[in-house]
Amino acid sequence: MLKIQFDTFTLANGLTVILHPDHSSPLVAVDLWYHVGSKDESPGRTGFAHLFEHLMFMGSRNAPYPAFDAIMEAWGGHNNGTTSNDRTNYYEIGPRNLLETFLWLEADRLATLPDVITEEELEKQRKVVLNERRQSYENRPYGRAELAISEAMYPPDHPYHWPTIGSHADVEAATVADVRAFFDRFYRPSNASLVVAGDFEPAAGRALVERYFGWLPRRDPPVRAARPPDPRLHADVEMTLTDRVQLPRLRLAWHAPALFAPDDADLDLAAHVLGGGKSSRLYRALVFEQRIAQDVFAYQGSQILGSLFQAGATAKPGHDLDEIGAAVDAELVRFAAEGPTEEELERARNTHLADFYKGLDYLQTRADLLNHYQHLLGDPDGVGRDLARYAQATRESVRAAFARAMAGKRLALRTVPEPVAA
């Protein structure tokens, strides 16, 4: 069975540490997850986890702005952070001589960020984030649909109702006091896990982690809102948006079981059989045979509080979304009744496993995967458990999982071209 080798231990202050040595190249990666995402925000304060991620690069007491980036780039290191509904991650990659610097920088911002953050820095990053919103959604084809999906699928008090990027108004309204309160609540060693991967010796790596993170005081993990009830749609929902696009696109969405819950992996396999590539059912029917679609898609978007199963297609010129909808539905109905063939299941399973192997080649992907399992399962050793879910799937388990998901109400979101100005 495939395994990623690691050692793990917990500091007295509650920080989980995972060491993954790999001497195949002279690089190290530091990957730090905070168990906070946009799901931990409140209505009216959306986009905060992500805005905060930006502020984490605005300097700390002993590494004032712009030292964080300047010091590591001076030696050829680079870094980034990402925020999702469920978690925020920060990572650095660079030559092995930067390992100590990476740990010092991460520890210093965890220790001191709220002491040094200023209104001016918040204002700068507010502008950057609003530009990110325009670049990633508002000025990108079909971007409006991406923002609309979560609002339509989840009720206003559900933490997945708002997008990670937040609303314009909420991002505009954020204050330094909000930033400090958010930091105080979620940025604690006991709410984080740290992976150190790459070209280092475990004993030396452990000593460095203890030196820079060990002194941080212990605080209990944050108290979280109770898990909301599983969301459901009470009736089918039809929505139409206009966007600056050439071709109309239909997007169907259903609620589906959460990441790692029963049916999650089966639905991932079902998505592959339906829309995962050229040999998938939707591609074969709509693109290859009927030639009514330019592209097709199907995927299980797995998240901690519940997933969305989505499928759809973009109409080729001369075809409309009624025709697309009928053709997609025909395939979905047939699949819910018949399930995959043995060959389809084998292809989906092999592709999933091969993609997993391919990801393992990159140091940072391995580091992130260890943190993913730690975050989700409380144990970095999740590869075997994860892959077993796929190995155990059968034709009937995939069919049944899919039929259960399809039995729920659905959103049909149509994006149509904006009328051309006269």
Next chain:
Amino acid sequence: MIATPDTMATAPVVGPLPTVVPPQATRFALENGLEVVLVPRQVAPIVSAALMIRSGAGIDSPEKAGLASLTAEMLDEGAGARDALGIAEELERLGADLWLGSGRDGSQLSLQAPRETFAEALDIAADVLIRPRLGAEDWERVVSDRRTACAQRRDQPEAVVSVVSDRVLFGDDHPYGRPAEGLERTIDRLTLDDIRGFHAGHWRPNHAFLVVAGDFDETTLRARLDSVFAAWRPAPVPTSPPPPPWPTRPRLVIVDRPGAPQSVVRLVAPGTDRLSVDRSGLAMLNAILGGSFTSRLNFNLREKNGFTYGASSSFAFLHHPGSFAARAAVFAESTAPAVREMLAELAGLRERPATAEEHAKARATLLMRVAEGLSTTGGIAATFGEIGLYDLPLDEPLRFAAALERTTADDLRELAVRYIDPDAASIVIVGDRAAIEPGLRELGLPAAVIYDTDGDRL
């Protein structure tokens, strides 16, 4: 406020940069002339291959733009004993990814598969290379999908600014002036015979280079390569006429996108070619100007001014001289100040030459990029694929590292004078014309020339 201990008060001392040690590569040629490089790496149980053909969209005539890339795309639409879906199904069963495409200077088949199934996947790749069906019914579907994809490009301001910038910089008669994927009207001129001709003319073992990287047994793999490629026969490859010289260019070009919330800005100017002795120095100069987060462009436009989510620059070092480009997507209302700052940063490379810190940073950044590129099988295949495409020596990564060491601050200053002239750059903007034109006029720029999304002047 938390008290930080003394251990936190000062930055750790950083030791010397590790040396970049490229992986061991074995080079040999098959009987048909195909050059092969094998690079072992046993971290993940996978194998990556890149087969490079030394002809790409850069030899498409401007009237038939899209030929090289459509040829590549047609090859796996049925080959040997399998039809298009049969190939797709078998590759998926093997867990293999096969990708075909063309850039400016080359066409490429990439294959990545688990160690256990790589040999079988290689059989399919050989079918695709040597025995493509190139059937009429598949062609009709593929060309229709490509035509639609070209129309969809108009939805994407970043894609539009690339199409228009290339046309502005290289002109109407240079193959680099058209998108590699083609335009609707150039695709309409292509026939299946063109595709068959390009395949027969250029996809030849004596015009190709194969890299295999990853977890394989060398003896078994070499025997397999001998057998699967035995039927691939060499032939003389057609030559192409040299491209025309740089045209005269408009200073300011706008593609109107009414109501756009952002302006996508690109400054373009002539660069140089892949074999130029200036390449390593220009790579350093670019790292300082716009090649990393702390570069001058990003720091000014994003961090200092909040105009954008990110600003960057790059040189495209191609077979023929390529482009220099600086880029940013900015708030529509910040368009004119963003252009002013971008021009100022270009001028700044002459007025404020690279500091010692910038010089060291550029060197370290580029060295570590090489190291990171060589740290995955896919990256190794790409690194050595480029070596093959441009016929470079196998120790090119080390030569590049040595060239970085040799480049002095004086060299960078001299290169800035020769290559980075803000007054010679063309400014191409995809944005809301009515909203941005007045501000641009106030910068003292000449009246904008208006282009459409296909790169045609209106």
